[in-house]
Amino acid sequence: MVTQPDFIPRPLVRVNQWTILLSVILTWVTGAYWILLLPLIANLLGVAIKFNPIIRFGKLFLKKEPKAYIPEDATQQRFNSAIATVCLALATIGFAFNISWLGWTFSVMVALASSIAILGFCIGCFIFFQINQYRYKLKQKQIVK
Numbered sequence: 001m002v003t004q005p006d007f008i009p010r011p012l013v014r015v016n017q018w019t020i021l022l023s024v025i026l027t028w029v030t031g032a033y034w035i036l037l038l039p040l041i042a043n044l045l046g047v048a049i050k051f052n053p054i055i056r057f058g059k060l061f062l063k064k065e066p067k068a069y070i071p072e073d074a075t076q077q078r079f080n081s082a083i084a085t086v087c088l089a090l091a092t093i094g095f096a097f098n099i100s101w102l103g104w105t106f107s108v109m110v111a112l113a114s115s116i117a118i119l120g121f122c123i124g125c126f127i128f129f130q131i132n133q134y135r136y137k138l139k140q141k142q143i144v145k
């Protein structure tokens with residue numbers, strides 16, 4: 001039995017990135033930090049149980065079969081979602097408890113990361129790659145010994 005690779009169609013990844021970015025911008029404009037809970041909970045569910053409601057909702061609007069789109073590696077996307085979840089959680093905590101520097105720092109970080117990803121460079125993917133390169137080099141050193 002041949003299993004299909006685990007992937008997410010790029011338009012669904014973009015929907016998630018836009019949701020994160022727009023949620024952060026709306027939080028900045030309105031001061032309603034609870035707006036960050038939407039992408040926070042969605043991405044947390046995606047990491048924890050592989051069910052991201054934003055991606056699931058976006059799937060309803062795909063015009064082609066999912067495999068017809070450019071695939072994004074699901075493992076990398078879960079890694080990216082984990083980073084986004086931590087940043088969104090820290091931003092929410094910062095804004096909720098009037099620790100402005102914490103809220104602003106992490107909301108700016110996640111907004112920049114999602115903006116840059118929308119433009120085509122995935123910072124989380126780069127970090128994921130570097131971690132895997134480091135693991136590989138460590139493994140090679142152990143084999144040589």
